[in-house]
Amino acid sequence: MNAYIVGGYRSAIGKAPHGTLRFTRPDDIAVTVIRHLLNDFPQIEKSNIDDVIVGNAFPEAESGMNMGRFLSLMSMDTVNVPGSTINRFCSSGIESIVIASAKITAGIADVIVAGGAESMSMINIGGWRLVPNPEVAKNNPGWYLSMGLTSEMVAREYKLKREDIDEFAANSYAKAINAIDKGYFKDQIVPITVKENYFEDGKMKTLEKIFVTDEGPRRGTTAQVLAKLRPVFAADGVSTAGNSSQMSDGAGFVLVVSEKALKRYNLSPVARLVDYQVAGVEPYKMGVGPVEAIPKVLKHAGMKLHDIDLIELNEAFATQSMVVVKEVGINPGVLNVNGGAIALGHPLGATGAKLTVQIINELKRRKKKYGMVTMCIGTGQGAAGIYEML
């Protein structure tokens, strides 16, 4: 038994908290993407969809009330499709695809919509009410360390230089701008209609626009420009707003089906999840998570690093990305070929799904076979998944 990805889309990624999607709820973004995805498969009756699984890193407020269930209610035109929300912070978006694939492989489901959605404009990292366990906080101060500081810890431990960090970041910007200008993302992005009511000159006015292009990358962001930014997480730090991932809003979803469903609906498979592994590391340097996760998944799949044609490594921070590249021995030529989260943004729980959609499209464009999506995860984990094009 096998599970197949037959299609996938994402929204363009908005900047948080002041970008185009700032007032568009994560459930609304997700529903637009899911409806667009299902439009490609009119032969699948919605009531035959087994589940909607959404990854989200802070499932509360606008993302609360089991957002997955609301997505199924809002996008399926029937109350019969169930829905659930899952959370492994920054890998939530791929975790949902893994769960979908596993359920299908186990023979307990045939058609699942899986992905992730996040609005960092509406819900900040940490959520609205952060209540750490006092004893744990006191005895293990590293476990609750803020993400920015984990980046500084990695930089201190691996003795990274600010100029190299900025260079890495500038490279991400250059690749992202190139990809946007060449239209590489066009086919994978679902237009989102954004409606904003605002107050001006004593009246409420309305503005409507269609959002189709990633708005993260700022043109002209060279290493020289980045060098002028001040550290934001530590007084003497190296991580800045320009060499860290951006806060973002967005969603991405794929449709995962069984062999039975392939035949029944006459679908052509696009890709499949080969393997996926998560590893645990010290929380205070969570950024090195992929250093453990990548070898773990390769070993489990019986593959070598050089078998992988393209890698999407989520750039939580330039610091941790550089350490992963060096420690794992990644060929920079296959890494984040269309730019990474520093330029394009990192909508936490949506990222795993967004990167999945991106890598499948890019493998297709390049006619390559194997791709890897990997990321570090807050509180000390690393995840890595391998896709095979079919």
Place this chain on the structure above:
Amino acid sequence: MIRRIKKVAVLGSGVMGSGIACHFANIGLEVLLIDIAPRKLTETEKVKSLTLDDKVVRNRIVNDSLLAALKLKPSPIYKQSFAKRITTGNFEDDLSKIKDYDWVIEVVIERLDIKQQVLEKVDKFRRQGTLVTSNTSGISIETMREGKSDDFQKHFCGTHFFNPPRYLQLFEIIPSTKTDPKVLQFLQDFAGRYLGKTTVLAKDTPAFIANRIGTFSIMALFNNVKKYGLTITEIDKLTGPIIGRAKSATFRTADVVGLDTLVHVAGYISKTTDDERNDMFEIPGYLKKMLENKWLGSKTKQGFFKKIVEDGKKKFLSIDFDTLEYKEDPKPKFLVFDKTKDIDDLRKRMPILLSDKGKAGEFYRASFYSLFQYTSNRIPEITEDIYKVDDALNAGFGWKLGPFQTWDALGVAKTVKAMEETGKKPALWVFDMLDAGNTSFYKVKDGLKYYYDLNTRTYNVVPGQEGRLSLEVLRNTNVVWENTGVSIFDLDDGVLNVEFHTKMNTIGQDVLQGLNKALDMAEADFAALVISNEGDHFSAGANVGMIYMFAVEQEWEELNMAVQWFQKTTMRLRYSSIPVIAAPHGMTLGGGCEICMHSDKVIAYAETYMGLVEFGVGLIPGGGGTKEFALRLGDELKNGDIRTNAYMNRYLTIGQAKVSTSAYEAFDLGYLRQGVDEVIVSRTRQLAYAKKIALQMVEKGYSQPAPRNDIKVLGREALGIVYVGSNGFTKGHYMSEYDKLIAEKLGWVMAGGEISQVLTEVTEQYLLDIERQAFMELCMQRKTLERINSLITKGKILRN
């Protein structure tokens, strides 16, 4: 009909215009600020394909100026959100709007022709009865009124704010011959009560009062400086706080103001007047060269001083008048300062300084005698009332003693004799005054201040004292008890005032004793108690020297008793049978802030800088301040609030030792209570108002509050975030490991300790006890003592 000011239009958005607009916004009015529309597009505007017709372009000049003003430090506005009261516009599109405004203030460039053009348009658009005033530092008001409508002329006069308008107290009002006296009366009251200014009604003579005398004083120094054989640094030392003037003294002030501005004013006076010392307004050769070199002061990075960085250390070099090269002056040293260092009373210090036998005395005699001579000769030319000269220099130049006040302190007759001997004979009216047996320019009688009136040759009451109270005036008659730290005044009508008068008004044993004595007296025989003083600042906080002494000697029992006494005293302020009103001004820090926070009501002067700053000396507020923050947090919490966020907000205010930049900001920081405490803009009316409010509270029926046993604390719920936050700040190198320890203790006390059930109700005494315990534990730490020692010996905050 009573004139009301609701809307004010300010024409011209330069440094003064924007500053004036902000100050009107400060007092709550609706303000329209206008400047010219630009004639050319900027590059950015071109890129955005904007045209000269777009509103953003048309209002660009005014918007940019206002934005720049709002970024200034110190800020022209009490609180940034107050700037929303200001609307901007441009002359072409928006001047006609002034028809709906009650007061139009013209603050355009100091050129008569341009002012005339603007005022003509104002005459066209204004409605009958609207006040129109010109903010000028010297242009003749009489010339400006000419050719306007009758109604305009009746409602027009000069109003001279000093820069920066929020901070400088002086407001000169200059009538023309046609100004309606009712308008002048109105403006005097409005500027005093609403804008918090000292108003001086001046004659329409060049540069009016303050600038005429103040500029003479500076220019005379510029012209004589070489004769004195003193360095710039020495002169600034001699003309600073030691004689009751700003720390920036003479030359540094000149650098800040800008030499071009100073020379402009001096040149104007020299051109338009013909007095006996006109030569002093001429520009000396070295100054001309400095102007040619564009060494204009701070704005060109060099003037009399130049700041350089050598081996990572800042150094101030000063100019040599002969070579025009910058050099490092040796540290000034004057023997006479040894004699004056323990004398806090300026009036007692002045005679000692002037009788010095050394260079300092020689300098003081020469410069003060010539100032006295010049000033006395300006009466009645610039004003007939000598008090106006002193008021103007007190309020406009920050001189604690104006010329006549200084002269009084030195002894008039004695000084006149010395002046004659050095060829600086004063004006004849001064001899007249002495001949008639009047020995001083001022007198205090029956709680009122009198000045010598040269027309009647008798003493008249200084006007404007009605409705005001001054401790200075009451000092000889109304003090009912005193010790080294406080004086208790009987303000009449059953109200007592306790005044601190220690160095920086710090709170030590004598002040605590005085506060308790005042409470005893008030509870026994009076109706209410006010806490206020007329020092530079309300209080810099507890006297940490005392804590240090106990701690070094390891007299823990005594220290514990002392802290407990402090706590009991602040608690008595609230839990006593009489209303207690605190009326703070200026710095109100640490223990001073705690005293305010425990009073029944605070009547704060708008310029009150409040903060619980104990962190800097390695402590947490221990006089009930930490307890009070926990109490207020509990009272503020509403159902459904994110409690940990509300907690963090309060916690960080103490943890980051936040100090308000105005009384209004003190509400936002939680030091003042919305709906309870009040702000008053007029410093001179503050005490009288506080007394009035105290009596109202008595009238309404005041009784001692019951002790609180219902203070809701967060307990364990809050502690995790404290540990996570303090660890983050430490790992981010924003604070030291030792800061972390203090931060955790603060968090513990504010959470009410490790109580399991959130919102458990505890007593005030429980919180005081854990506050004191944490305070004591910190006092026992070496690093806290190092911090206190650094503050005492070096006046610096040590972060160890």
